[in-house]
Amino acid sequence: MSEKKPVVARVIGIGVVGVAAMGGLLMWLAVVFSDPASPGAREAVLFGSWRVLYDDYTPPVAVLVIALITAAVFVVIAVVAEQVVTSRSRRSDDAEGLPLAPKIVMAQTRGVYHGPITVTVLIPAHNEEERISSTIEALQAQDDGPDRIIVVADNCTDATPDLARAAGVEVFETRDNADKKAGGLNQALRGLLPHAGENDIVMIVDADTALDQGFVTEARRRFTVDRALMAVGGLFYGEDGAGLIGQFQRNEYTRYGRDIRRRRGRVFVLTGTASAFRARGLRTVAESRGTLIPGRTGDVYDTAALTEDNELTLALKSLGGLMVSPDECSVVTEVMPTWKQLWHQRLRWQRGALENLGAYGVTPQTIRYWFQQLGIGYGAVALGSYFLVIILTLLARDEWVWYPFWMILGAIFMIERVVTVWRSTWGARIVAALLIPELVFAAFLNIVFLKGALEILLGRKATWGRSDAVPVHANENEERGRP
Numbered sequence: 001m002s003e004k005k006p007v008v009a010r011v012i013g014i015g016v017v018g019v020a021a022m023g024g025l026l027m028w029l030a031v032v033f034s035d036p037a038s039p040g041a042r043e044a045v046l047f048g049s050w051r052v053l054y055d056d057y058t059p060p061v062a063v064l065v066i067a068l069i070t071a072a073v074f075v076v077i078a079v080v081a082e083q084v085v086t087s088r089s090r091r092s093d094d095a096e097g098l099p100l101a102p103k104i105v106m107a108q109t110r111g112v113y114h115g116p117i118t119v120t121v122l123i124p125a126h127n128e129e130e131r132i133s134s135t136i137e138a139l140q141a142q143d144d145g146p147d148r149i150i151v152v153a154d155n156c157t158d159a160t161p162d163l164a165r166a167a168g169v170e171v172f173e174t175r176d177n178a179d180k181k182a183g184g185l186n187q188a189l190r191g192l193l194p195h196a197g198e199n200d201i202v203m204i205v206d207a208d209t210a211l212d213q214g215f216v217t218e219a220r221r222r223f224t225v226d227r228a229l230m231a232v233g234g235l236f237y238g239e240d241g242a243g244l245i246g247q248f249q250r251n252e253y254t255r256y257g258r259d260i261r262r263r264r265g266r267v268f269v270l271t272g273t274a275s276a277f278r279a280r281g282l283r284t285v286a287e288s289r290g291t292l293i294p295g296r297t298g299d300v301y302d303t304a305a306l307t308e309d310n311e312l313t314l315a316l317k318s319l320g321g322l323m324v325s326p327d328e329c330s331v332v333t334e335v336m337p338t339w340k341q342l343w344h345q346r347l348r349w350q351r352g353a354l355e356n357l358g359a360y361g362v363t364p365q366t367i368r369y370w371f372q373q374l375g376i377g378y379g380a381v382a383l384g385s386y387f388l389v390i391i392l393t394l395l396a397r398d399e400w401v402w403y404p405f406w407m408i409l410g411a412i413f414m415i416e417r418v419v420t421v422w423r424s425t426w427g428a429r430i431v432a433a434l435l436i437p438e439l440v441f442a443a444f445l446n447i448v449f450l451k452g453a454l455e456i457l458l459g460r461k462a463t464w465g466r467s468d469a470v471p472v473h474a475n476e477n478e479e480r481g482r483p
Contacts, residue, residue, distance in 0.1 A: 054402040070378060077371045088364070097292065098320030099284050102228035109227045114198035117220045119146040119276065121203045122188055124181045128207035129158045136167045138210040144217040146203065150192075154184035160207075182301035182308040189282060189300045196279035199223070203276040208334045209236075211274060218328035219276045230281035230321035233267050234274035235260055237424075238335040245342065247431050248441040249335040254424045260325050267323045270316075272309035274331045285315045293318050294359040305359075307352025314356055317365045339444075346445060350452035358456075377453065380446035387443060410435060 044052055092101040121139055125132055132151065139149055151164035154174045161171045172191075177183040185204065192202065201223055205211065211234075219232045235257045238250035260268070282300045289295035293315045295302035305311035316323060336342035354373065360366050417432040431437060 053399055058405045100230055101320030102322050105228040117199050117223050119201045119203055120148040121146045121205055122150050122152055123205050123207050124152045124184050125160050125207040126154045127156055127158045129160050129163055131208045132160050133163050135207050136169055142216045146216055152184045152188045179303035182303045186299050186301055193279055193283050200279045201276050205274045209273040210332050212330040215329045218326050228322050230278050230316055231270055231323035232276045233270040233325040234329045234331040235325055236271055236273045236331050236333045239332050242335050242337040246335045251421045251428050255420045258420055261327050267325050269310050270313045273333045281321050284319055305356055306348055310353055311356045314360050346448045347452055350449050354456055376449055380449055383446055
């Protein structure tokens with residue numbers, strides 16, 4: 001990390017935490033200066049014998065308006081910024097600043113036949129003997145499978161390379177790599193990209209990922225019909241198992257996929273589980289590092305980034321690259337089976353996303369992501385305040401009191417939760433309908449977000465070992481709303 005990065009990182013932390021606190025302060029001031037006293041609990045009898053207490057308190061209009069306007073500002077700015085930037089990038093002829101802009105790429109490739117689309121798959125693997133065979137089999141079982149499969153065996157001490165060779169694929173063993181997945185892929189790509197043509201595609205597939213049938217076929221089709229397309233990302237969903245915590249993650253991934261489909265495939269983040277890239281795009285990224293984008297010249301992946309796949313997405317977008325995540329390109333990936341592993345995974349994602357934004361700064365291509373992060377911070381404060389009010393209310397009452405306003409609001413939220421996972425299983429719908437468990441899960445993610453921002457604010461260095469073994473995509477979650 002350069003000498004400037006710690007300073008930039010602290011500015012990021014101050015900004016995110018500050019905006020979240022400002023949102024909470026606005027809400028608190030609105031309540032203090034406009035909130036009338038509750039009329040008090042009243043008694044009602046339902047079904048002739050059920051005695052209940054209710055309070056028909058409703059928050060003042062000013063409070064509701066401020067809350068809605070604050071949330072809407074983040075959404076509107078993010079959406080408008082994205083549309084403006086996308087439109088300008090498509091029409092740009094700035095070959096120096098946006099070398100991957102569609103107009104430039106189309107002009108350079110017009111009238112020349114570059115041969116059929118070829119697909120070379122790289123599988124980065126460190127001690128993946130339990131999963132590597134199933135990942136290779138899923139690739140080989142594709143109707144229109146890849147032309148080459150290369151397992152990038154990085155410092156393996158188990159049978160991963162032997163199993164890969166037994167499955168009939170090539171093995172590239174890294175040398176003296178201390179930069180984990182990013183470093184291993186950089187070594188493999190240095191030998192691969194110089195010989196790749198205009199229609200040669202490099203696909204990165206995690207060793208714990210199995211492609212659904214049709215992924216490679218759709219990726220080939222997309223690259224064939226659109227010469228300006230630089231990347232095709234996968235839509236991931238969680239594998240079965242891991243109990244309730246696994247279902248939380250599967251619901252989260254289902255909602256993310258739904259968001260991408262509603263956006264007609266426009267990408268938030270190119271998932272590290274499985275994404276395909278045009279060789280031109282990756283070469284341009286490597287050539288532009290240290291000048292147009294952060295990183296070391298010659299590296300496709302920035303080895304200083306905690307979340308290398310999120311960083312590569314920003315790199316391609318910053319160079320004007322066009323990318324898409326079609327519904328047909330779906331993959332199944334693992335879910336974290338314990339809260340501890342999930343905590344480490346999401347903290348890594350969150351810190352990585354914020355640090356990547358700090359490295360790129362505020363640019364037309366990153367404005368959407370900045371406001372996305374600020375919106376998450378505001379949402380974290382809002383949900384935390386909601387739980388605090390519930391707890392204080394329960395402690396202040398001797399008996400249970402029903403609040404119709406909040407019950408109606410909760411019912412609307414519950415319907416939204418169920419509708420957004422309806423394409424999944426009945427288990428997903430039931431968990432969504434219960435509402436409270438998912439609110440607790442959301443609170444958990446918000447705590448992770450705030451911890452990541454605070455660690456950056458305090459200048460704490462993040463270190464993750466290989467033992468974390470977490471897949472990289474999100475949030476998400478986005479849909480989660482996270483890069």
